[in-house]
Amino acid sequence: MLQLGDLYSCSVLRTFPELVTAGTMQKGAFLTFNAIRLLLNKIWGVVDSEPPESSLLTIISTIGNSKCIITTLYKALLEGICTTLPNVKARWDAVLPTPLSQETWITALTTIKSVSRNPRLRYTQFNYLHQSYLSPARIQKIYPHTTPTCPRCATPAADFYHMVWECQTINLAWQHVTEVTAEISSHTLVPTPDSCLLGIRHRTKAGKHTHRFIDLGFVVHKRLIATHWKAPHAPSYASWLRELCSRSQAEAQTLRSLQHRGLNLAGLETWDTFVVAMEARDDMYPP
Numbered sequence: 001m002l003q004l005g006d007l008y009s010c011s012v013l014r015t016f017p018e019l020v021t022a023g024t025m026q027k028g029a030f031l032t033f034n035a036i037r038l039l040l041n042k043i044w045g046v047v048d049s050e051p052p053e054s055s056l057l058t059i060i061s062t063i064g065n066s067k068c069i070i071t072t073l074y075k076a077l078l079e080g081i082c083t084t085l086p087n088v089k090a091r092w093d094a095v096l097p098t099p100l101s102q103e104t105w106i107t108a109l110t111t112i113k114s115v116s117r118n119p120r121l122r123y124t125q126f127n128y129l130h131q132s133y134l135s136p137a138r139i140q141k142i143y144p145h146t147t148p149t150c151p152r153c154a155t156p157a158a159d160f161y162h163m164v165w166e167c168q169t170i171n172l173a174w175q176h177v178t179e180v181t182a183e184i185s186s187h188t189l190v191p192t193p194d195s196c197l198l199g200i201r202h203r204t205k206a207g208k209h210t211h212r213f214i215d216l217g218f219v220v221h222k223r224l225i226a227t228h229w230k231a232p233h234a235p236s237y238a239s240w241l242r243e244l245c246s247r248s249q250a251e252a253q254t255l256r257s258l259q260h261r262g263l264n265l266a267g268l269e270t271w272d273t274f275v276v277a278m279e280a281r282d283d284m285y286p287p
C-alpha cells in the first residue's frame with residue numbers, strides 16, 4: 001500500500017516519472033499524484049522537504065489496506081485547512097465585480113465543509129476556492145508550446161475564471177442550473193459568481209437544509225465542469241440533474257438512518273420534497 005513517506009526520497013518529494021520507474025505508482029495515477037502534491041504544497045509548502053510529523057501520517061499509516069485511502073486522505077486534509085491562505089482571496093478580488101470583505105471570504109471558506117458530506121465534492125469546492133485547476137492560460141505559461149485558448153469558445157487567454165464562469169456556454173449552463181435549483185427549492189436565486197462559485201448568498205431567509213441543497217446543486221455542477229475541463233461544450237444539464245437527484249436521495253437516506261437510530265431527524269422532510277420534485281421532472285432523461 002502506498003504510504004506518504006514512499007513519495008519522498010532524501011527529504012524531497014520524488015517526481016512522478018521517478019515514482020513510476022521505482023514501481024511506487026502506476027503510470028495512470030498522475031492525477032492522484034498531482035492532487036496529493038498540490039495538497040502537500042498548500043498545507044505545508046513541503047514539496048522540497050520532508051513533511052512534519054502529524055496526525056495525517058498517523059491516519060495514513062493506520063488505514064491499512066483500505067481502498068478508501070484517497071478519500072480518507074482528502075477528508076483528513078480538508079478538515080484541517082479551513083483557514084485562509086495567502087493570495088487566494090486576492091485572486092478572487094481581481095476578477096469579481098466587487099472585492100470580498102474578510103468576513104464574506106471566511107463564510108466562503110466554510111462552504112468547503114458544508115457543501116456536502118462527500119469528501120470528493122468538498123475537495124471540488126476546495127479547488128474552486130483556491131482556483132487550483134490549471135487553466136489553458138496557466139498551462140501555457142508553464143509549457144509555452146501549448147495553446148492558451150478556451151476549448152469551448154476559443155477566447156485567446158482562458159484563465160480559471162473564464163473556464164468556470166465567464167465562458168458563454170458555461171455561463172448559460174450556470175443560468176439554467178440556477179433557475180432549476182430555484183424552482184426545486186422554491187427559493188429565489190440569482191446566478192452570480194459569489195453565489196454559484198463561492199456559496200455566498202446575501203440576505204437570504206432559506207432554511208439550513210434548503211441552503212445545503214442549493215450548495216449541493218452548485219457543487220455538483222462545479223464538479224461536472226471540472227471533469228469536462230477540456231470538452232468543447234458545457235456539461236449536460238440532464239447529467240447534472242440526475243447526479244443531484246441521486247446525491248439528494250443519498251442525503252435523505254442518511255437522515256432516515258439517523259432517525260431510525262433516534263438521532264437527528266430535522267431536514268428529512270425537506271430533502272424528500274426535493275427528491276420528489278426532481279423525480280417528477282420530465283427533463284432528467286431527455287429523448
Ligand SMILES: [Zn+2]
Nearest residue numbers: 150152153167
Ligand atoms: Zn470560453
